[in-house]
Amino acid sequence: MIREETLYLSFPEWQGSGKSNELYHGANFLRSSLAAQFPFKQIHVSPTDCSEIENGILGYKEILKQKTAAKELVRMLNPQRIFTLGGSCGVETMPISFLNHVHDHLAIIWFDAHADLNTPESSPSKHFHGMPLRLLLGEGDRTLCELLFSTLKLEQVFLAGVRDTDLEERELISSHKIFTASPDQIDSIVAAVESAGFRKIYVHIDLDVLDPNHFSGVKCPTHGGLTLDQLCGTLLQLRLAFEVVGFSILEFVPDKGNSLQQVDPINKIISAVSWESEKHVRSDFSGFSLMDS
Numbered sequence: 001m002i003r004e005e006t007l008y009l010s011f012p013e014w015q016g017s018g019k020s021n022e023l024y025h026g027a028n029f030l031r032s033s034l035a036a037q038f039p040f041k042q043i044h045v046s047p048t049d050c051s052e053i054e055n056g057i058l059g060y061k062e063i064l065k066q067k068t069a070a071k072e073l074v075r076m077l078n079p080q081r082i083f084t085l086g087g088s089c090g091v092e093t094m095p096i097s098f099l100n101h102v103h104d105h106l107a108i109i110w111f112d113a114h115a116d117l118n119t120p121e122s123s124p125s126k127h128f129h130g131m132p133l134r135l136l137l138g139e140g141d142r143t144l145c146e147l148l149f150s151t152l153k154l155e156q157v158f159l160a161g162v163r164d165t166d167l168e169e170r171e172l173i174s175s176h177k178i179f180t181a182s183p184d185q186i187d188s189i190v191a192a193v194e195s196a197g198f199r200k201i202y203v204h205i206d207l208d209v210l211d212p213n214h215f216s217g218v219k220c221p222t223h224g225g226l227t228l229d230q231l232c233g234t235l236l237q238l239r240l241a242f243e244v245v246g247f248s249i250l251e252f253v254p255d256k257g258n259s260l261q262q263v264d265p266i267n268k269i270i271s272a273v274s275w276e277s278e279k280h281v282r283s284d285f286s287g288f289s290l291m292d293s
């Protein structure tokens with residue numbers, strides 16, 4: 001078995017987000033923009049096929065096939081760390097379940113406007129990108145669950161910037177007391193993860209955690225989100241307090257005519273969270289709001 005320290009995983013799966021493949025183009029645009037910095041390995045994804053709803057999930061056939069391919073790649077490379085470039089939030093199931101299997105006591109920080117805690121039954125849209133966190137908790141389609149390398153416990157999950165949830169998700173969050181940092185209390189995430197005793201983290205970043213006034217290139221823009229400085233400042237605090245063993249950049253949809261300018265904020269986000277920026281902390285982040293902590 002090969003042991004590569006870090007896997008740079010490009011997984012342009014879009015079928016989890018509906019019938020339009022904007023996320024496929026967004027993923028490929030980002031991958032080529034970032035290719036000089038990160039040697040991505042790509043999962044083959046159909047650019048056009050999206051089968052009808054099966055087992056409560058739109059595009060089920062493609063999603064199952066693509067996740068099986070992702071599982072094989074991750075298993076073969078056996079990395080310690082993974083940078084996941086989506087595609088939709090649905091791509092998280094393989095990298096997170098793998099890293100949770102490799103690392104003991106891993107906290108999952110879910111930066112997202114949405115909780116992604118639906119099941120095929122509870123999901124109003126039947127889009128898989130609203131279900132991956134619930135699947136990672138071991139609930140949802142049995143076949144997709146059986147592909148996972150491991151499942152999470154509720155106490156490993158920390159929601160950050162979540163502000164648009166469905167009824168069943170709200171009931172799950174409140175009945176199980178899943179930690180949720182609202183956008184105006186985003187700093188509280190660091191102390192919460194610390195007091196729960198975690199040392200290692202995986203940071204899920206759906207770009208829709210940002211407010212659309214600050215960044216609009218996402219599949220599901222949702223008002224009331226974070227500013228870019230708030231997100232980067234919080235990511236930097238997390239990276240300084242914990243060992244980041246993985247992170248993702250997800251749900252990017254390029255703005256027409258403005259896509260090159262959108263790579264700049266994404267590079268800032270990656271620099272704030274990545275283990276590869278250790279040396280650059282002081283010079284690059286003087287503008288972020290660390291003084292508040």
Ligand SMILES: [Mn+2]
Pocket residue numbers: 089112113114206208209220251
């Ligand atoms: Mn989202």
